[in-house]
């Protein structure tokens with residue numbers, strides 16, 4: 001398995017922790033707002049970092065680094081290779097968080113059953129219906145797999161975060177309202193404001209992100225069903241001052 005990106009330390013990816021971030025290539029989705037086009041579409045053009053190099057750099061950071069976030073692309077596509085990489089990271093020793101789109105519940109289950117992760121972050125792209133999901137994910141998605149991952153994560157007892165990217169005209173007020181039943185009882189939901197720059201779908205690049213007062217309304221709605229709801233990207237450049245929902 002190729003590692004295609006490595007951030008030595010970040011305070012942003014794992015809330016409350018100083019973490020390294022590893023990027024794995026490839027994804028089975030083509031989300032219209034995706035910013036990882038290089039990883040998703042042309043990862044062969046990116047430099048490969050050998051796992052031994054990453055592991056030795058991690059060993060040098062033990063003592064002040066809390067953990068490692070493994071993201072992509074979609075890391076669960078690597079199955080057993082991902083599990084082996086995580087075991088190597090845990091032997092460093094460091095804690096692990098995996099970020100996933102939830103389309104590989106069998107891998108999510110293994111991560112939990114084998115005690116390989118301290119935390120999981122899972123994207124929810126849209127209300128859990130095939131048409132809604134395909135509209136956002138840019139490809140057909142077996143939404144029952146996403147639902148299975150969601151149920152596994154909510155029941156896991158692990159620290160977790162469900163992430164929703166808000167996109168005007170794509171994932172807005174109506175969609176969030178329809179997602180609320182699936183967010184019921186969630187420990188943490190992160191609402192991420194859409195960033196137009198570098199979107200996979202060029203037609204989204206001229207859209208204004210949601211304005212702060214709109215984000216407040218989303219947060220209020222989600223807070224009524226989830227234990228905690230955080231908002232990221234309140235200050236996105238070009239946010240509309242107001243928008244009819």
Ligand code: SF4
Pocket residue numbers: 027028029030031033034035036040072073074101
């Ligand atoms: S799940 Fe979507 S946003 Fe995430 S890497 Fe894949 S295409 Fe990009």
